[in-house]
Amino acid sequence: MTKILAAEDDKLISSSLCEALKVAGFEPTPAYDGEETLAKAKEILPDLVLLDIMMPKLDGISVLWELKSNPATAKIPVVVLTNIGDVETISKIVEAGAVDYLLKSDQSVDDIIQKVKDVLARSVNLA
Amino acid sequence: MIVNILLIIDFLMLAVVVSAYIYASLRERKYLRQEAGQSLELQQKVYQAEVLKEIGERIGYSLDTNKIVDIITSSLGNLLEYDTVSYMVLVDGGKAVFKCHVEKTVNHQFIEEVKHKMRMSYEAILDSKIPSQSMDESITGNILDDSLKVKVESFFNLPVVISQKLVGLINVASKERGRYGEEQASILYTITNQAATAVSKLQAVLQSEKGKLEAVIYSLADGVITVDLNNQLVVYNPVIRDMLGIAQDKAITMYDIVDGLAGKVDLRTKIEQAVAEDKAITLPEVYLKDKALELTIAPVKDNQGVIIAASAVFHDITTEKTLEKTRQEFTAMMVHELRAPLTAVRWSSESMIKNLSLASGVDQSKVKDTMLTIETASGNMLELVNDLLDVAKIESGKFELNLQQYDIVEVINDQAKVFRPQAEIKHLTINVIAPPKYMLKFDRVRVGQVLGNLISNAIKYSDSGQIDINLGVNAEEKIATVSVKDTGIGVSREDLADLFSKFKQLKSGDRSRKGTGLGLVVSKGIVEAHGGKIWAESPGENLGSTFAFSLPLEK
Numbered sequence: 001m002t003k004i005l006a007a008e009d010d011k012l013i014s015s016s017l018c019e020a021l022k023v024a025g026f027e028p029t030p031a032y033d034g035e036e037t038l039a040k041a042k043e044i045l046p047d048l049v050l051l052d053i054m055m056p057k058l059d060g061i062s063v064l065w066e067l068k069s070n071p072a073t074a075k076i077p078v079v080v081l082t083n084i085g086d087v088e089t090i091s092k093i094v095e096a097g098a099v100d101y102l103l104k105s106d107q108s109v110d111d112i113i114q115k116v117k118d119v120l121a122r123s124v125n126l127a
Numbered sequence: 128m129i130v131n132i133l134l135i136i137d138f139l140m141l142a143v144v145v146s147a148y149i150y151a152s153l154r155e156r157k158y159l160r161q162e163a164g165q166s167l168e169l170q171q172k173v174y175q176a177e178v179l180k181e182i183g184e185r186i187g188y189s190l191d192t193n194k195i196v197d198i199i200t201s202s203l204g205n206l207l208e209y210d211t212v213s214y215m216v217l218v219d220g221g222k223a224v225f226k227c228h229v230e231k232t233v234n235h236q237f238i239e240e241v242k243h244k245m246r247m248s249y250e251a252i253l254d255s256k257i258p259s260q261s262m263d264e265s266i267t268g269n270i271l272d273d274s275l276k277v278k279v280e281s282f283f284n285l286p287v288v289i290s291q292k293l294v295g296l297i298n299v300a301s302k303e304r305g306r307y308g309e310e311q312a313s314i315l316y317t318i319t320n321q322a323a324t325a326v327s328k329l330q331a332v333l334q335s336e337k338g339k340l341e342a343v344i345y346s347l348a349d350g351v352i353t354v355d356l357n358n359q360l361v362v363y364n365p366v367i368r369d370m371l372g373i374a375q376d377k378a379i380t381m382y383d384i385v386d387g388l389a390g391k392v393d394l395r396t397k398i399e400q401a402v403a404e405d406k407a408i409t410l411p412e413v414y415l416k417d418k419a420l421e422l423t424i425a426p427v428k429d430n431q432g433v434i435i436a437a438s439a440v441f442h443d444i445t446t447e448k449t450l451e452k453t454r455q456e457f458t459a460m461m462v463h464e465l466r467a468p469l470t471a472v473r474w475s476s477e478s479m480i481k482n483l484s485l486a487s488g489v490d491q492s493k494v495k496d497t498m499l500t501i502e503t504a505s506g507n508m509l510e511l512v513n514d515l516l517d518v519a520k521i522e523s524g525k526f527e528l529n530l531q532q533y534d535i536v537e538v539i540n541d542q543a544k545v546f547r548p549q550a551e552i553k554h555l556t557i558n559v560i561a562p563p564k565y566m567l568k569f570d571r572v573r574v575g576q577v578l579g580n581l582i583s584n585a586i587k588y589s590d591s592g593q594i595d596i597n598l599g600v601n602a603e604e605k606i607a608t609v610s611v612k613d614t615g616i617g618v619s620r621e622d623l624a625d626l627f628s629k630f631k632q633l634k635s636g637d638r639s640r641k642g643t644g645l646g647l648v649v650s651k652g653i654v655e656a657h658g659g660k661i662w663a664e665s666p667g668e669n670l671g672s673t674f675a676f677s678l679p680l681e682k
Contacts, residue, residue: 010471013474017474019497054463083467104467104470105469
């Protein structure tokens with residue numbers, strides 16, 4: 001089953017996101033802060049990471065840089081899911097190597113599932 | 128702009144003074160003309176009046192002593208016979224100016240002699256030496272002929288005193304022996320004296336006006352400088368030092384100003400541009416190390432409309448810019464905090480719709496879970512919106528209290544009871560240390576809100592230990608103090624000051640313990656509306672903290 005690491009510190013959002021991923025046939029693993037995200041990414045080597053930006057202990061952009069600089073996790077596609085929509089943050093996200101970013105409140109769960117499927121299909125083609 | 132307006136007022140006042148002076152001399156002249164011809168003495172007086180008027184008109188508004196003495200000297204031809212008329216003035220920096228007008232041809236030796244006599248006299252009055260190498264000389268008028276065998280046979284020196292200060296020496300010299308007697312000396316004395324008196328008055332008025340102008344410039348909150356066309360700094364006020372970080376103990380030069388601007392503005396070019404285009408230039412945002420400034424550079428004109436300098440006004444906009452930035456940060460934070468529960472509500476609703484339309488039938492337990500998520504998320508959002516509304520009410524001064532006599536201990540116990548289940552999840556105990564009953568006049572709901580906020584924060588920021596709620600009464604200061612002490616993560620010294628301000632989110636600290644920080648802002652507003660105070664103490668990070676508020680005993 002396709003493993004998705006869902007990094008999201010808001011428990012309510014996390015549970016509704018994981019629920020939707022499960023319904024869509026994925027195997028979601030929640031992580032509630034930046035450090036936990038890094039640890040779980042190394043541990044389970046997910047097929048894709050859905051990454052929040054504003055997270056305790058380590059923010060999403062730092063997590064992204066860490067993931068990209070570690071050869072073991074560098075190839076895992078990362079889709080940023082955030083509610084911060086300012087240009088500065090977006091450019092930082094793109095610079096750090098995210099495949100895409102989505103503004104949480106603009107997306108329905110179906111949009112996110114579709115995005116996950118698209119990104120996964122693309123990375124399979126590339127491989 | 129103020130500088131320009133003041134300069135115009137300045138010149139208007141001067142015009143009045145000078146007109147009065149000219150009017151007075153015209154009247155005197157008219158009177159004298161009628162009497163003229165009756166006696167030689169009177170005729171002499173007419174000449175004197177003429178000369179005085181001419182001097183008055185030519186001096187105009189000038190306060191350049193060099194020029195004034197020059198004008199007086201060159202007006203003496205009508206009254207006195209001489210071969211040379213000269214003056215010597217000391218200018219800034221101890222330099223002497225010697226000017227000689229040759230009316231009738233003499234030789235070089237003659238002029239050297241005049242100069243020597245003047246210098247001796249000047250030095251005697253000043254009681255100090257005038258170095259001959261620093262003498263600025265000029266000789267005008269008739270040609271000099273060294274074949275002439277002439278020397279100074281008669282002369283006299285006359286000091287020119289303006290505003291009780293010796294500004295120069297006038298000399299008339301002749302190759303004829305015994306040319307000057309008391310009569311001529313008296314004429315020259317009268318002329319110079321009257322001219323000098325008029326100029327003194329003028330100077331006094333100007334000084335007083337200049338003093339007022341300087342006082343205004345000095346008291347301005349904006350930094351002001353004036354730069355002449357040679358790029359020399361001629362006026363500045365003390366504020367400019369703080370704005371540009373210039374040391375207090377030395378005079379400021381243009382170099383200091385340019386240095387203070389740290390290459391952020393090419394002031395010289397801007398000044399040149401303002402002068403060349405004859406218009407004001409505004410630089411709306413100039414960011415220095417720790418300041419934001421608005422700069423306005425404008426040409427300065429004299430009363431003839433000729434540009435004589437440029438002024439630059441430095442307006443500090445640091446506070447506005449900082450406020451603007453924190454406001455933006457606050458808005459961004461609020462948007463983020465409002466989006467989070469909305470996102471949870473939206474996604475949960477979507478999941479539920481899917482669940483409800485499942486062919487396999489509705490999973491009741493999942494529906495319940497999802498409904499709980501929606502309930503919690505919407506509750507969080509409502510709390511946030513209520514806090515925002517409260518803050519708005521507090522800020523607009525429309526915060527109303529329902530003040531009644533209540534037992535504060537009962538309110539404390541009620542709140543402790545509400546939060547105990549939450550505290551127990553984190554293995555925290557809540558203790559109330561208070562007398563059995565204490566009556567106070569306060570808004571029961573609002574003070575309960577404050578207490579609830581402090582207790583919920585204490586739980587949020589503590590992972591172990593206990594929360595002590597204490598009621599203390601100080602009869603002397605007539606206050607009751609409620610404190611909530613925890614054993615949590617504490618607050619750093621720099622964060623303590625910002626805890627109760629709206630636009631400040633703690634820079635350090637753990638973001639896993641979410642919150643907008645609005646609760647404390649609202650609490651502060653509630654307590655202050657009661658006439659009380661709210662504060663926080665913490666020995667440092669991870670050393671726990673105490674949040675307390677006081678309420679007045681009588682109100």
